[in-house]
Amino acid sequence: MADSKERLASSLLELKKYQEQNNTGVVRGSSTLGRTHLQRLVENGWLEPVMKGWYIPSSPEDVGTTSVWYANYWNFIVEYCNSRYGDDWSLTAEESLTIHSGNMVVPTQIVIRSTKATNNVVELKYGHSLLEISTSPASEVAFDPIYGIRLYGIAEALMFSSPNYFKSDPVNARANLASLENSAQIIRLASVNGNSSRVGRIIGALKNIGRDNIADEVLKFMQRLGYDIRVEDPFDNIVKVSASQSPYVSRIRLLWEKMRGQxxxxxxxxxxxxxxxxxxxxxxxxxxxxxxxxxxxxxxxxxxxxxxxxxxxxxxxxxxxxxxxxxxxxxxxxxxxxxxxxxxxxxxxxxxxxxxxxxxxxxxxxxxxxxxxxxxxxxxxxxxxxxxxxxxxxxxxxxxxxxxxxxxxxxxxxxxxxxxxxxxxxxxxxxxxxxxxxxxxxxxxxxxxxxxxxxxxxxxxxxxxxxxxxxxxxxxxx
Known part of the structure; x- marks a missing residue:
C-alpha cells in the first residue's frame, strides 16, 4: 500500500501532466485532476484556492503569502476570462495602455469589457477584485506577449481612452504615443470612427511630446475628409519624448525625468x-x-x-x-x-x-x-x-x-x-x-x-x- 509520500508524488505527477498538456498552472474544478488529487495538493500547499473551483500553483513554503498570488495573477485573469467570456473580452483602453507600456504591476481592481458580462464585482484574493462591464471589448484585439492578455491595440487605446487619462497617467500615455510608428495607425481609426474631439485630443497629445509630423499628417487627412478638428492638448505640461519602437524604453526615460525632479x-x-x-x-x-x-x-x-x-x-x-x-x-x-x-x-x-x-x-x-x-x-x-x-x-x-x-x-x-x-x-x-x-x-x-x-x-x-x-x-x- 502506497504511503503518504508516494500518494503526494502521484498527485504532483498528475498536476505536472495537466500543466504540460494545458500550458497553464491554473486549475479549474475538481474534474481536471480528480477530487482526491486536488484535495491532497491543496492540503499539502501545492495548490492554493483563489475562489470556489479555481486554484493556482503554490509551494508549501509560500502558503499564506502574497508571492504566489502576484506571480500567478495575470495567468489566472486570462484563464478565468477565457473560461467565462470566450473570445468576447478585453481590458479597458486605459488598462491596455498600462500593459503596453510595460507596467505589469498587479492592480487592486481589474476592469473587463465583455458583452457577456453582468456588471458585477468578482472578489479575488488579498483585497483584489475583478469588475466586469457589459459592453463591447476592443474591436481589434492585441495580445500581451507574456500572458496572452486581450488588449486594445495602442492606437485604438489612445483613441478611446478618457480625456482624464492623459492627466492621471501621463507617463504611460506618453510612452505609448512615442511608440506609434506612423500616422496611418491613427488615420485608419479616425476615418472609420470619425469622432472629431477624440482625434483633436490625439493630435494635441502628439504635438505635446514633439511628434508634430505625425500630428500634422493626421490633421490634414481629417480636414481633407471634411472634419472640423479642434486640436486640444490633454496634458497638463509639455514633455518632449524621442520616438521609440519600444514603449518600455520610453516609459523608463519618462519615469527617470519624473523621479529626477523628485x-x-x-x-x-x-x-x-x-x-x-x-x-x-x-x-x-x-x-x-x-x-x-x-x-x-x-x-x-x-x-x-x-x-x-x-x-x-x-x-x-x-x-x-x-x-x-x-x-x-x-x-x-x-x-x-x-x-x-x-x-x-x-x-x-x-x-x-x-x-x-x-x-x-x-x-x-x-x-x-x-x-x-x-x-x-x-x-x-x-x-x-x-x-x-x-x-x-x-x-x-x-x-x-x-x-x-x-x-x-x-x-x-x-x-x-x-x-x-x-x-x-x-x-x-x-x-x-x-x-x-x-x-x-x-x-x-x-x-x-x-x-x-x-x-x-x-x-x-x-x-x-x-x-x-x-x-x-x-x-x-x-
Missing part, C-alpha cells in the same frame, strides 16, 4: 570626497568590503559571517563542505571576485579611461557566479547575456520586463546614466531601474548595489552599505 526637490546636502586622491577612494572600497559583503549577501538570504567572508577572501574556504555551508561559501567567493572586478572598474573610471558600463555590468554578474561554474553547478552559457525567461520578484506586485524588452531597456538605462550630470541621481535611479528591469535570472540585487556604489564613489560620494536590519524598508522603497 530627488532634486528634496534639496539634499550630501558630503563629498576628494576624487583627486584616487588611491584613497580605492582604499575606502577595500575598507568597506567585509561589511558590505555581509549585509549585501544577507539581504539576499545567504547566511554568512564576517569570518567566512575573510576566509573566502584569503582563499581558506572549502567549496566541498556540506550543502548549506557550500552554498553560502560559493556566494561569498563570488561576491569577492565581483568586488575585485568592481575595483578595477572603479580605477578605470577614476582615471578617465574609456568605460563601457553595460559590459562591466555583465563582468560583475559573471564573477558573482563564476565559483558555481567552477563547481559544476551551472554552465558558463547560463551567464552569457541576459535572461531568456520571465522572472518574478517574491512578494512584489511588480513584474519585471518581458525577455524581448530587456536588451533595449538596459541599453537605454546605460545611456541615461551616461547622460545624467548629477552623480547622486544617476546612482539612485541607476540602481532603481536596474532592479525594475531585472535583466538576470539571479544576482540582480547584488549587481544593482555594485552599480549604485560605483556611481556614487566615482562622483565623489561615499560608499553606502544597505544594512540587512533595514531590508524590509529597502525592499519597500524599491
Amino acid at each position: 530627488i532634486l526637490s528634496m534639496n539634499l546636502n550630501l558630503s563629498r570626497i576628494d576624487l583627486k586622491d584616487k588611491d584613497s577612494v580605492l582604499r575606502s572600497m577595500e575598507t568597506n568590503y567585509v561589511k558590505d559583503a555581509y549585509h549585501s549577501l544577507s539581504i539576499e538570504g545567504y547566511r554568512v559571517t564576517e569570518s567566512l567572508i575573510e576566509r573566502v577572501r584569503s582563499g581558506a574556504w572549502n567549496p566541498d563542505a556540506e550543502d548549506t555551508d557550500r552554498r553560502n561559501a560559493l556566494a561569498a567567493r563570488g561576491y569577492y571576485q565581483a568586488f575585485m572586478r568592481l575595483q578595477k572598474s572603479m580605477a578605470t573610471c577614476l582615471e578617465g579611461d574609456k568605460f563601457d558600463l553595460e559590459s562591466e555590468l555583465n563582468e560583475w554578474h559573471y564573477e558573482l557566479f563564476d565559483p558555481c561554474v567552477q563547481a559544476g553547478i551551472i554552465s558558463p552559457a547560463d551567464l552569457i547575456g541576459y535572461r531568456t525567461m520571465q522572472v518574478y520578484i517574491k512578494g512584489s506586485k511588480h513584474t519585471p520586463l518581458p525577455v524581448n524588452a530587456v536588451n533595449s531597456s538596459i541599453g537605454a538605462l546605460c545611456e541615461m546614466i551616461e547622460e545624467e550630470k548629477d552623480g547622486f541621481i544617476k546612482a539612485v535611479l541607476g540602481h532603481f531601474f536596474f532592479v525594475y528591469i531585472h535583466p538576470y535570472m539571479d544576482g540582480n540585487g547584488r549587481t544593482a548595489r555594485f552599480l549604485m556604489n560605483m556611481l556614487l564613489c566615482s562622483s565623489g560620494y561615499s560608499w553606502i552599505v544597505v544594512p540587512v536590519e533595514r531590508r524590509n524598508e529597502y525592499m519597500q522603497s524599491l
Whole structure:
C-alpha cells in the first residue's frame, strides 16, 4: 500500500501532466485532476484556492503569502476570462495602455469589457477584485506577449481612452504615443470612427511630446475628409519624448525625468570626497568590503559571517563542505571576485579611461557566479547575456520586463546614466531601474548595489552599505 509520500508524488505527477498538456498552472474544478488529487495538493500547499473551483500553483513554503498570488495573477485573469467570456473580452483602453507600456504591476481592481458580462464585482484574493462591464471589448484585439492578455491595440487605446487619462497617467500615455510608428495607425481609426474631439485630443497629445509630423499628417487627412478638428492638448505640461519602437524604453526615460525632479526637490546636502586622491577612494572600497559583503549577501538570504567572508577572501574556504555551508561559501567567493572586478572598474573610471558600463555590468554578474561554474553547478552559457525567461520578484506586485524588452531597456538605462550630470541621481535611479528591469535570472540585487556604489564613489560620494536590519524598508522603497 502506497504511503503518504508516494500518494503526494502521484498527485504532483498528475498536476505536472495537466500543466504540460494545458500550458497553464491554473486549475479549474475538481474534474481536471480528480477530487482526491486536488484535495491532497491543496492540503499539502501545492495548490492554493483563489475562489470556489479555481486554484493556482503554490509551494508549501509560500502558503499564506502574497508571492504566489502576484506571480500567478495575470495567468489566472486570462484563464478565468477565457473560461467565462470566450473570445468576447478585453481590458479597458486605459488598462491596455498600462500593459503596453510595460507596467505589469498587479492592480487592486481589474476592469473587463465583455458583452457577456453582468456588471458585477468578482472578489479575488488579498483585497483584489475583478469588475466586469457589459459592453463591447476592443474591436481589434492585441495580445500581451507574456500572458496572452486581450488588449486594445495602442492606437485604438489612445483613441478611446478618457480625456482624464492623459492627466492621471501621463507617463504611460506618453510612452505609448512615442511608440506609434506612423500616422496611418491613427488615420485608419479616425476615418472609420470619425469622432472629431477624440482625434483633436490625439493630435494635441502628439504635438505635446514633439511628434508634430505625425500630428500634422493626421490633421490634414481629417480636414481633407471634411472634419472640423479642434486640436486640444490633454496634458497638463509639455514633455518632449524621442520616438521609440519600444514603449518600455520610453516609459523608463519618462519615469527617470519624473523621479529626477523628485530627488532634486528634496534639496539634499550630501558630503563629498576628494576624487583627486584616487588611491584613497580605492582604499575606502577595500575598507568597506567585509561589511558590505555581509549585509549585501544577507539581504539576499545567504547566511554568512564576517569570518567566512575573510576566509573566502584569503582563499581558506572549502567549496566541498556540506550543502548549506557550500552554498553560502560559493556566494561569498563570488561576491569577492565581483568586488575585485568592481575595483578595477572603479580605477578605470577614476582615471578617465574609456568605460563601457553595460559590459562591466555583465563582468560583475559573471564573477558573482563564476565559483558555481567552477563547481559544476551551472554552465558558463547560463551567464552569457541576459535572461531568456520571465522572472518574478517574491512578494512584489511588480513584474519585471518581458525577455524581448530587456536588451533595449538596459541599453537605454546605460545611456541615461551616461547622460545624467548629477552623480547622486544617476546612482539612485541607476540602481532603481536596474532592479525594475531585472535583466538576470539571479544576482540582480547584488549587481544593482555594485552599480549604485560605483556611481556614487566615482562622483565623489561615499560608499553606502544597505544594512540587512533595514531590508524590509529597502525592499519597500524599491
